[in-house]
Structures are given as structure tokens and as C-alpha cells.
Amino acid sequence: MPLVDMPLEELHKYQGINPKPADFDSYWDSSLAEMKVIDPKIELIQTTEVNSKNIDCFHLYFTGVGGARIHAHFLRPKSCSGKLPAIVQFHGYTGNRGAWLEKLAWANEGFIVASMDCRGQGGQSEDSSQVLGNTHHGHIIRGLDDPDPKKLLFRQIFLDSAQLAGILMTMPEVDSARVASLGGSQGGALAIACAALEPRIYRTASTYPFLSDYKRTWKMDLCKDAYAELRTFFRQFDPLHEREEAIFTKLGYIDIQYLAPRIKAEVLMSVGLMDTVCPPSTQFAMYNKITSAKSLRIYPDFAHEGLPKDNDAVFAFFSK
Numbered sequence: 001m002p003l004v005d006m007p008l009e010e011l012h013k014y015q016g017i018n019p020k021p022a023d024f025d026s027y028w029d030s031s032l033a034e035m036k037v038i039d040p041k042i043e044l045i046q047t048t049e050v051n052s053k054n055i056d057c058f059h060l061y062f063t064g065v066g067g068a069r070i071h072a073h074f075l076r077p078k079s080c081s082g083k084l085p086a087i088v089q090f091h092g093y094t095g096n097r098g099a100w101l102e103k104l105a106w107a108n109e110g111f112i113v114a115s116m117d118c119r120g121q122g123g124q125s126e127d128s129s130q131v132l133g134n135t136h137h138g139h140i141i142r143g144l145d146d147p148d149p150k151k152l153l154f155r156q157i158f159l160d161s162a163q164l165a166g167i168l169m170t171m172p173e174v175d176s177a178r179v180a181s182l183g184g185s186q187g188g189a190l191a192i193a194c195a196a197l198e199p200r201i202y203r204t205a206s207t208y209p210f211l212s213d214y215k216r217t218w219k220m221d222l223c224k225d226a227y228a229e230l231r232t233f234f235r236q237f238d239p240l241h242e243r244e245e246a247i248f249t250k251l252g253y254i255d256i257q258y259l260a261p262r263i264k265a266e267v268l269m270s271v272g273l274m275d276t277v278c279p280p281s282t283q284f285a286m287y288n289k290i291t292s293a294k295s296l297r298i299y300p301d302f303a304h305e306g307l308p309k310d311n312d313a314v315f316a317f318f319s320k
Contacts, residue, residue: 005220005273005280008298016257016285018215019249021149024258031150032197035065035159040167044074050100054078055107057100059124060114062167064160071124072116072164073097075107076173083175086112087318088165088201090183090190093139093210093226096123109319112174116164118157118186125160129153134237138229140211144250145237154211154254161190162197169200178202180318181265185226185278185304186210188269189256192286195267196259204263205314207270208304212257213282215248225277225304257282260289267294268317270310272302 006014021027040062047057060074077084087106091097097115106113117123120139131153133145142153149155161181169176180203181191188209195201210226217223223231234241252258267290271283287296299307 003273004276008273011280011284012288014281014284015288016213016216016255016282017219018213018252018255018257018285019245020252020255020258021249024253027149027253028197028259031065031155031159032162035163038063038065038163040064040163042167047100052100052104055104062163064119064163065156066128068119068126068128068156068160070116070119070126070160070164071097072114073100073103075100075103075113077107077110077112080173084110084112084173085178085180085318086114086168086174088161088168088179088181088191088194089113089115090161090181090187090194091115091118091121091123092184093186094121095186096121109315111318112168112171114164114168116160116190118190119160120153127153129156134233137232140214140227140251140254141229141233144233144247149250149253152250152254157190158193158197158254158259161194165194165198165201169198176200180204182314182318184208192256192263192267193259195265196256196262199262199264201263201265203268203318204265205268205317207307207310207314208272208275208278209256209269209283209286210278212255212278213285214251214255216282216285217279218248220279220281222276222279227277257286257289260286261291263290263292265292267292268297268314269294270297270299270307270313272299272304272307274301274303277304
């Protein structure tokens, strides 16, 4: 088997090397408390962009932490009989919620779907961040130099994902016991964060998740592509690495491997062992910390790319 990382037997045991902040749990408990008192001011606007015979399509807006208005595509079967299962879906880094057509398959199978635009990326959500320090390219490093670790932008995006799931669970047409989270790469990380911060999520499908074990990516000299901003940050703001340990510790607040133990959902994860964008060991660091029911699909010859039959496996997982 070709390798870009450690042998598979070691991956199954690997626990990550990025430092975890001492107050990690209180950080997220207080963040959730902040989120839960927000009046989301939910708005549903039916779209004229798509004319489906079977599905009603809406733009959904809600107010997230910091007052930002967050946008999602919302799809609902026209003929609802009783409460329906639902999916919260998340996109890849810098992208957006995608086309309506991409979600119609799920909705035609009887799922309500909400596909979120991450704030400040390629969609319609607002980025209301006000931070000290750099605002150079990249959301991992946004807020990294602010004295308040709650200014980290991915904290807000993680909370948006959980808040959207909670909003779905309040809808009369949604079966709150059957809300699942879904995504790949950044979306895979957000599917995990969503399930961790909204523990009523019952199933999660995460494909090669991003945002895990940052220091391992650094040590592998793979801070390029999706992680390039980490290298840029050190070059621009800490060229002698005098703050290296403190920087990686602060990144630990938004490291999904430390959120993983909070998950109560059943998890399906897919990983390509040739992935140099999100190295396999960083993904296993998170997966190995999940204590709920879980299963893993391993693609030995595949990288950060389309994985054959993976979508079919996710469909079967959510439909069973």
C-alpha cells in the first residue's frame, strides 16, 4: 500500500499532537450558552430560482453569534405526511451551499434539507467579525492574534452549524429525533462540530474532515493547499516561531478532535490514505476520540478527491 502518512495500524491508535487548551470545555460551554440566548429571527423566503414539481425551495436566514445574518438553502417536500427526517449540510472551504439541484435528490427521498453558507466565504452569509491582529487570507487564522480566543472565526462558524441544526429541530414538520449532519472536507469538519455542539444529532457522515490536529499538518510539512495560511501566518507574524506553542494551543479551541468526545450521533467517516490536503493522521486523531457508534470507510489509493460509491454509502447510512 502506498503511504503519505503513518502505517494504517498506527493510524488506528493515533491520538493527535496539537495541544488542547486547559479551558477547552468551559470555552465551548460558555459559547453554547451565548448562542442559545440569541433570538435567531428566522426568515424563510420561497425562491423563484427553481421550479420543482415535488419540492418547495426557500432561502432561510437566521441571526447567529455576533449578530451576523446566516443564509442557507432550505428544501421541503411539498407533500409532507407527518414529521420528516432532516439533514444539515455543509460545504468545502471557501465555497458555498451549492446548487439547488444538488439537494433535490435528498428532498425527493423525503428529507428536509438545510445547506448553510459559511459566514465570510463564497455564499450569502454575513461576516460581522471585528478582531485585532491580521485579517490576511484564511479563516483558520482569523482572530488568532486577538487576546480574546472567542474571536476565532471558526468558533462562530462551528456555532452557526449547531444553531442551524437546532432551528430545524424546532420546526413542526421536522422529526427532531432524526436530524443528521453531512459534509466533506471543511463540510466534514462542520458535520462533526455540529454533532458535537448539538448532541441531539442522530447521524453524521463526514468525508475527509478538515480542521483537525493542526500541529501534525505542520510537522508533516503539508501546510499548503487548505492549510497554507498557517505557513503564511508564521512567515508574516512569528518568523522565529517564538510563539509556536501558544499559537497551536489557541488553535486547539477550534480543533475538531477535541470536540469529538461530545458526539452522541452514530458517525460514518470516509478517508483516503493518499490525502495530502487533510492528512489521514489528522482525521484519525478525531475519529479515534469518538466514543459513540462509528464506522470507517478507507480508500487506500485515493486522495482529497471524489471517492467512488461514497455518496451511495452515505445515502444508505441516512436511509436505514
